[in-house]
Amino acid sequence: MSTVPKLRMAGVKKAFGSKMVLDGVDLSVEAGHSLVILGGSGSGKSVTIKCVLGLITPDAGVIEIDGKNVLSMSRREREEVGDRIGMLFQNAALFDSLPVWENVCFKLLAQKRISRAKARDKAAEVLAQVGLAASVGDLFPGELSGGMQKRVGLARAIAADPDIIFFDEPTTGLDPIMGAVIDGLIVDCVKKLGATAVSITHDMASARRIGDQAAMINKGKIVWSGSAATLGHSGNAMVDQFANGEREGPIQMELRK
């Protein structure tokens, strides 16, 4: 059995001007596992995954996928790694000008793994996996509800059979029932693909449903990692305060009075 983690981040730092957003992030996810990164607004969650996706270049540190440092790769090698990654954005980030079927098969079409003629059938197949009818494929994103947009975003993220999938606050803006539906779909899809999942969220119910590992980020540093099942009674005061939504504790919100 391989001991090389699917994703490893070590000492990753990123500052915007004088503001240090990531201050030495260390993370590791084994292949086939689902990691949930928790943290308050502005704690550095999104910047962490944007660094892995290559959308932001860190100032220092190492990011390894399958044991290879992506930060020292050539552009072409980086693109090849990117081809094996899927991403569900917080607001789905569907392309308004394209119909749903083209959104879903965008990566397959971009990689020329499928012809436009076959893309509609493939889109219908993937849409079925996220509980949407084939007829949805002919609609435009603007015609969909928030929950449907998230499901189409999930379909787009899994359509190219990625090895790693990132989920950026997958349940934000959804009602609790739809949030649970999306979480269920995420778990099913990730298991079916055998993929590694990394999610960022501050929705505790969602974190417990989709994660088997969890890590907490605060002020740009990972302050705790452990089993997602222990959230709320982890023994770490910071994690427990966050998980239980308590006002008093080591995390102090900076409120102007």
Place this chain on the structure above:
Amino acid sequence: MADALNPLLILAAIGRAVLNACRTVGDVTIFAIQGVLHLFRPPLYPRLMGRAFMEIAYFSLPVVALTAVFTGMVLALQSYSGFSRFGAEGAVANVVVLSITRELGPVLAGLMVAGRIGAAFAAEIGTMRVTDQVDALTTLSTNPMKYLVTPRLVAGAIAMPLLVVVADILGVMGGWIVGSVKLGFNSSSYLASTLDFLRMEDVVSGLVKASAFGFVVALMGCWNGYNSKGGAQGVGAATTAAVVSSSILILALDYILTEIFFTR
């Protein structure tokens, strides 16, 4: 108050503004070079080029056509009124065709397209930027510059000359209508005078200008949209900046190209 009048602070403010302007010029230049270089590396996106081409050439046609016709008509009236003071009314047809083909056709079409297309490109790409769609492209194995910018630059440079050919024809036609219907010129001699006076270099110089203006309009629309920040306000600011900057650049570029073509 005393600080505000400190000459060193004023100098520092001017210095900062100059440095910012230099940085912006550098950024736009690098952006333009990257956009053009992507044209030589596959994949190309002919469908997107075609869509941008239709947006510029076909959907801008009514506004450019109306502008050209009325400009030609006004030009004929004004030049007749001016030239009649020293008995040179016969030069009206020549002035109209020269002004339209060399200057007014490309410049006015450029300004109209800047208002329509520059704003549309900035708003579309800006909205994509603030809603993570540009980042989504990267995660979907697609280079955003290649997908969003290069097709629009190519379409701008190709579509504008075609629009200006139409603007030239309609502008001259506007002058001819006013000349023959209102000013009493003989219709066929007005047209003969126009064609006799017109030289190929007048038309070609106008079309070269048009291609440069089309490129600039697309470039400023894409650049401002691509670099927009924040939400709706950021997109609005990008849209305004795209129209203002491309309009100013069209006028500045018009002077530079006129110097190159006609000052010998």
